[in-house]
Amino acid sequence: MMEKLSISAVKMELKKIISSNDPRLKEFRQDERKGVQLAIAQWQKKQDRQAALAEKYEEMSLFEKEKKEEGFRAICGIDEVGRGPLAGPVVAAAVILNDEHTILGLNDSKQLSVQKREELVAEIKKNARAIGIGEATAEEIDQLNIYQATKVAMQRAIDQLEIAPDCLLIDAMALDNGLPQEKIIKGDAKSVSIAAASIVAKVYRDEWMTNYGDKYPAYGFSKNAGYGTKEHLQAIEDQGVLPIHRKTFAPIKYK
Template sequence: MEKLSIQAVKELLLEINDEQDPRLAPLKADERKGVQTALQQWQKRQAKAAALVTKYREMSSFEEEKKALGFQAIAGIDEVGRGPLAGPVVAAAVILNDNHQILGLNDSKQLSAAKREELVAEIKKHARAIGIGEASAAEIDELNIYQATKVAMQRALDQLDVQPDCLLIDAMVLDNGLPQEKIIKGDARSVSIAAASIIAKVYRDKMMADYGQKYPAYGFEQNAGYGTKQHLTAIEEFGVLPLHRKTFAPIRKK
């Protein structure tokens, strides 16, 4: 029987996802170095995929615990933008479908921009409801960043098309009477909170990129409002904008 070319072996391995697939046997017996290298690469891909599934199951534990208690609409909530000098703080709330698997979910800060965009599309496919809320720079100045974050989170909840019966929140507590759990580093430990983290991050980054077009000297499309050298230099040269947080150093010293 004529052996497959190395390229044909590689293409065949892209179709195989099961260690028990009978098509693997002749490949394992093939002593050509190219075939064995392709097999090793396939095994690494399989191990990586299995690790993603394991992590996803671990990150679903909070949601599974709440479901076991009878909750049916569990919303994960997270925010982005507490630290920048400019722009709003943005929160998102996400209720995932019962049957969901969005492999690769993680704290949005640990993901590349391209991966976040890819995951946003998957989250939208697997979500029962998504809500986004903001608190402006003026509100942050008036309330303080901690209270403004709560406002943004509640606004995100208010935007949901499905009424949640339980909340999983990244390191915060909301005074709204709903059953909830505060989870430290929740964006890396809960699928719902991680999904909210990614939705909020992509939304806010797009907003700040739009501000970057309006105010090109400040570099908002690169720094998202954080105090980079370019941003601080622009403040010195061109002044404080309406979207700057006047109570944040070094702006409050102006």
Template sequence: MEKMSIQTVKELLKEITDDQDVRLLPLKSDERKGVELALKQWQKQQEKAAALVARYHEMSVFENEKKAMGFQAIAGIDEVGRGPLAGPVVAAAVILNDDHQIIGLNDSKQLSASKREELVKEIKKHAKAIGIGEASAEEIDQLNIYQATKVAMQRALDQLPLKPDCLLIDAMVLDNGLPQEKIIKGDARSVSIAAASIIAKVYRDKLMADYGSEHPAYGFEQNAGYGTKQHLMAIDKFGVLSLHRKTFAPIRKK
């Protein structure tokens, strides 16, 4: 029987996801180096996929605990943009479907921009409700960043079309009377909070890119408002914008 070409083997392996698949048998006995290499690469991909599934189940523990207690609309909440010199702090609240399966969810800072964009589409497919809230640079200056973050989070909750009955919040507590759990590093430990982290990050990055188009010298589309060399030089040359947080160093010294 004529052996498959190496390219045909690679194409076949793209279709196989089970290591018990009978189509693997002739490949495992094939002594060609190209086939051995293709099998090794396939095995690594399977191990990586299995690890992502295992991590997803691990990150669903908080949600499963709340469901076991009878809660049905569990909102994960997270924010982005506490540290920049410019732009709002943005929070998102996400209530996922009961049958969600969004493999690859993680703290948004640990993901590439393209992966975040891909996951946003999946989150929107598998969410019962999504809400986004902002607190402006002016509000941050008036309230302080901690209190402004709470305002943004509550606004995100208020934007949900479905009222949550329980909250999972990344490292914060909201004074709104709802049952809630504060989870340190929650964006890497809870699927709902991770989903909120990604939604908030993609939303804020786009917002800052739009501001970058309006104020090209400041490079907001690249720095998202953080104090990069280009950003600081633009402040020195062109001055402070209404987008800037006047209470943040080094702006408050200007």
């Protein structure tokens, strides 16, 4: 065996190793130093985590693969955020991913941290053929009801796409636009395209609410995204209803 590397040097080498068959790994496993064994255990844990993400990604690509086998070439995932809050728009995103893409970690946006969502948005933008974002305002939500306003936002997102989709995968909704489509319950955790749309919509809406909240800091929009937190409800009580509040949503409609 060659002269032992320092533990810090071993850790640096481990960062370069991507295969369990790497001869360096075999050599490190024979090193009895506790620090080296701990570093190998951490390396293995990371590999296992990556393998699980890859497996999950394959599972979440099944709907897209089925549609490709049926002959569709511009498969668009669609999802929305913001149906439940008391304030702000409902936002939908439509995403057509490249044929060759691997964006490990895609999931329902609600299951991801703010940092992870922002990292994934950057990856989605690199790996998407087209992205569209659509909104329905609080006023439109009051006029139409939240369900119909969500459909409006989704169609607007589709209309923003630079490429016309030939098939839609939609999270728990159906759109009356004549396009072939599949409604998938909990689709943001089952389809990579819908998950991508979920994340894009969430990041966009959170930023929208934060920007609006800068004008009205008492409402806490940067933290609550318009949901009825204690801080938000107290601000409504003390300072009143804002233009972006949904007047048909309780408790605002009772004021």
